[in-house]
Amino acid sequence: MLFDTTQLVVALLWIAGAFALAIALIPLLGTLPPRGRFALISFVTFIAGLFFAAEFFLPVGEDNKNILTDPFQKMQGSLQVITALSLGLGTYGLVRLHLRNAVQRRPQWGYSLVLLIAFVVMAFFSIWNTMAEKGLFGIERTQLLENAFTLLFDYTLIQLDATMFSLIAFYIFSAAYRAFRIRSIEASILMFTAMLVMIGIVPLGKLISDSIGLPAVQTAEMRTNPFMLENILYNLRLPQIAGWIQETLNAPVQRAIEFGVGIGALAMAIRLWLSLERGIN
């Protein structure tokens, strides 16, 4: 047993208390003037952010903990609950929107109906499957469940998902044929680099390099004498060229991009923490 009865009762009381507090706070917040409401939300946001920042930056003792480490671990549990709640909120929004579409017979309401039916059927068998998997309430795995879940999950959801993603290959193929044109020096460099990498990274690159007689192995002598003809020929192998492009050209560029993104994210985080970010109105 994960919890005993007392723990369960205490947990339920906590949930009920938190729920009652939240319900009571909503009208209270409504009575505050907008500036006061904003100040209160900013203050709570700042304190919450400060807690996480302080836990990260405060020095730790011999046990690798500081004063905030234990409360931080408790906070992690509540944050997981909040993240899980957002799933419920998303589900509620989705069902509400499509239910309204279907009931009011809005344009293309048939799609909404299909979505709702698929949602209910999939949710029913998924929940049943999870309960049977965990042995909750004595529910057992039956042949009907096995067949229905396999049909819905393995043979429908997975295949649809994979098909949707696979379509990208066809769009890329069509787009590459129509749009990839050598109209400038930059476009030419990009195109030939892409072609070298595309062939160099697959086994065909090795086959082509072998078939034109380029050395397949770099010997110790070749490594110590980089300008040796054999070494130059070895480095002209398609896999070596592709590897060089990825590791020597691509990696620094990626690092530069990530560095820029990191600084941008830090600036955005500080703006959010200090409630300077107004969002989109």
Place this chain on the structure above:
Amino acid sequence: MEARSIWERMMRIDRRILYVILAVNIIAALMARVAIEPDVPPPVKRFYDTVEALQPGDMVMVSSTWSAGTLAENQPQFEAVLKHLMRKRVRFTIISFAPPARDISHRLARRIAEENGYVEGKDWAHFGYTPDIIIAIKGMSEDIAQTIRQDVRRTPIAELEVMRGIKSLKDYKLVVDVTPSDTLGNWISYRPPDLKILYCPTSVMAAEAYTFLDSGQILGMITGAKGAYEYERLLGIVGLGTRFINAIQFSHVLIIFFILLGNFGMLMQRRASAS
């Protein structure tokens, strides 16, 4: 109506014809039983060597955050890595940070485990889906049983035989991140410092990871189904990577051929217009 030149017609080719050509190419390549020996790149070799260096009974975390959308790339990687871990008689646990990933990885792992004589709960376990990756990694770095609490079969973590002697991620030897998402940065930032990382991204995500390979923050990388094929050759097995590689490489050739053809058509059309 003015007659169009062959180049003009070629430039305006119906996209459905292109789709059919690609589809036929993929089907033919999937059916072909030709295996070209790969030139195994250093990241895949280092991945293999890192797993090979594990001792029986060592503990590995497999972070499996992929769903059916990237099944063609992540499933071959996932299967090859699990087979290697089982061959080394290494204990492992799986965790997912996306809801669909939980079921896919659990069902696959269960099948592979049965084939290799691994018992769930004793030799391996699935921690299920956890919503927030940062909180989960930070929590597991201190105490797994407190953070995850139970596996997918509702067994408390502390009672799992596979977790004997394991309290936190600090007791793990390495983590293998199989994902098309940007989860790698979180593992690098929040894992215990000594925990080694191996990475299995999709091909599009691999470009971003070279910077971490270069810095040594990840020890090895299997890139998409192509990387899985190279890994399978090192393992000496025939898996999904081996089955998919021809479709990948012949599609590359076809795309290159059609790009060149399109450019050739454009040049000829320009020349015809000029004359």
